[in-house]
Amino acid sequence: MKIIITFFYVVLLFCLSNFSLGNAKHIFNEKNDDKEFCSPVQNSKISNLDEKFPDRFRIEIADSGRWYRNIFKAIKSSGDGKHNLLIDKSVKKYFSGKLIVEYENGQECSFEADIKIHGGHSDHVSNSELISSMRVRLKEGNILKRKYFTLFLPEARNDENEIFISTLLQKLDFLSPLTFKTRVKVNLNEQYSDFIFQERFDWHFLRENNKRPGPILSGNKSFQISQMAKINENIIMSLTRVEKQVISNKKEILNALDLANFYYLKNLTNESFPIIINYKKNNFIDNLIAQNFLYFEKKLTKISSKKIEKIAIFDALLIASGGIHSLELNDRKFYYDLISDKLEPIYYDGMVK
Numbered sequence: 001m002k003i004i005i006t007f008f009y010v011v012l013l014f015c016l017s018n019f020s021l022g023n024a025k026h027i028f029n030e031k032n033d034d035k036e037f038c039s040p041v042q043n044s045k046i047s048n049l050d051e052k053f054p055d056r057f058r059i060e061i062a063d064s065g066r067w068y069r070n071i072f073k074a075i076k077s078s079g080d081g082k083h084n085l086l087i088d089k090s091v092k093k094y095f096s097g098k099l100i101v102e103y104e105n106g107q108e109c110s111f112e113a114d115i116k117i118h119g120g121h122s123d124h125v126s127n128s129e130l131i132s133s134m135r136v137r138l139k140e141g142n143i144l145k146r147k148y149f150t151l152f153l154p155e156a157r158n159d160e161n162e163i164f165i166s167t168l169l170q171k172l173d174f175l176s177p178l179t180f181k182t183r184v185k186v187n188l189n190e191q192y193s194d195f196i197f198q199e200r201f202d203w204h205f206l207r208e209n210n211k212r213p214g215p216i217l218s219g220n221k222s223f224q225i226s227q228m229a230k231i232n233e234n235i236i237m238s239l240t241r242v243e244k245q246v247i248s249n250k251k252e253i254l255n256a257l258d259l260a261n262f263y264y265l266k267n268l269t270n271e272s273f274p275i276i277i278n279y280k281k282n283n284f285i286d287n288l289i290a291q292n293f294l295y296f297e298k299k300l301t302k303i304s305s306k307k308i309e310k311i312a313i314f315d316a317l318l319i320a321s322g323g324i325h326s327l328e329l330n331d332r333k334f335y336y337d338l339i340s341d342k343l344e345p346i347y348y349d350g351m352v353k
Helices: 002-022 064-077 160-171 203-208 250-267 270-281 287-291 293-301 305-320
Strands: 056-061 095-102 108-117 134-138 148-152 179-186 193-199 216-219 240-244 333-337 342-346
Touching (some): 064 108, 160 193, 160 305, 216 250, 250 342, 305 342
Parallel strands (some): 056 179
Antiparallel strands (some): 056 095, 095 108, 108 134, 134 148, 148 193, 216 240, 216 333, 333 342
């Protein structure tokens, strides 16, 4: 009997291990995900393009007149270069359009897509070229197995520094989005402009990183601009919100929010303010911070070492590379793993210098 019970537990552990890591891709299923990469007519000329990096993009917005009216409104509302003002939310509505992907040797593939203006501040719009950062949602097909992504103006992400840090973190086994440089032409613009392609955080992101379905959490930016001018810039009164609910039940979501918000609240205690200031000023007077990030994180949060070890290493790497922007509480993102009951940091918007 003992042998049977022991065998049962071994099999159970093996299944859980495969479920959470190796076979994560098999438990995702969404309508249209298995559709052909291009239309049947194009498929006869194209092979394996869903695994190749695009050369350039062309975007054709159906209602181009209203699109450009929104661009003008975005420029006006963002204060023409004043970073303390937000782009009006009313201009951030999806437009139907086409995304034509150009590959080497002149091969092309056309996708129906929804496109909208992306970004909070003036660095996401170009007054001279009348273009903006754009969020794109493919209705069918995929680009490098991604259906949901952002095309950033390079200055909104410190240009190639964003590509370097996101790729480095990927190689070090941290959750980091697929990011690469490309060129884009919008509507009747005569020239192609530089953009940064970066995938959004959805179930495709988890699948490609061999993660089981689970909630993706992020800081709540509801009061980011309106309140920041009235309080100390180092004090960000923010808790987490569920950014993406990826096949998660209510209990799993509540567990994720409970763990993340405990981390947030502990980082908002008076004890942590001097540390945040040191982060921002790159002024590591406290030897404890400089020598042992894991102990520092454990001391602040009172969470077990195993649950925050990866967060501590992630923080140290971002501070060393000048990417402290992504460590501010309202900019942080986490993936919650129910099986291990821990948060994993997700890289986003480090503004690495």
